[in-house]
Amino acid sequence: MKLFNALSLLNVLKRAPTILDWLDRHRWTHVGLMLFCGAIVTAGVIAPWYEVAARMSGSWPHHNFFLIQKGQPVGRGDLVAFIMRRDYVERVQPGHLHRDYADVGNRWMKRIVGVPGDHIVIKEDEVYINGQSVGRGFGIDRYGQRIDLASLPEVIPEGEYYVALPHPRSFDSRYYGLIRKADILGTVTPLI
Known part of the structure; x- marks a missing residue:
């Protein structure tokens, strides 16, 4: 029974998309997140000036x-x-x-x-x-x-x-x- 559960979990993990696959499929979301993070960092760096x-x-x-x-x-x-x-x-x-x-x-x-x-x-x-x-x-x-x-x-x-x-x-x-x-x-x- 435990072997069956472990194999089932392994099959699910194999089929689950990796982060890179997700980013590849959601390219514009990735670009948006990068721009948002860049804007936050830039605002924090240049805001004093x-x-x-x-x-x-x-x-x-x-x-x-x-x-x-x-x-x-x-x-x-x-x-x-x-x-x-x-x-x-x-x-x-x-x-x-x-x-x-x-x-x-x-x-x-x-x-x-x-x-x-x-x-x-x-x-x-x-x-x-x-x-x-x-x-x-x-x-x-x-x-x-x-x-x-x-x-x-x-x-x-x-x-x-x-x-x-x-x-x-x-x-x-x-x-x-x-x-x-x-x-x-x-x-x-x-x-x-």
């Missing part, structure tokens, strides 16, 4: 995906990503007002147009940096709510930047003020 982000606002009509290169030195003209912090939001949401586009923790992308040492002048709701206009305040947001220009220093201090986009309705440093270097995630490159 790079991140892919999707478009976050209508201010970027020509690009849908961006590469954020973390920890890079930044300067005038650089496109940067940063996190909307509570103090930035509080500058534009006094008390009863809520602006859903200015939620804490949202990732933003803007261009650095003012660096430490630059001079800021506000004349008739127009903001100038070193004599060049960088945008006019609209006075009301897209919901028809009043929005004031931020209280900006005459000279940009060390460790802070003025960020903006050329889009006329860009929600930028005109309204929430200067951003801190510590809040910048990295430089941004449009992909597609």
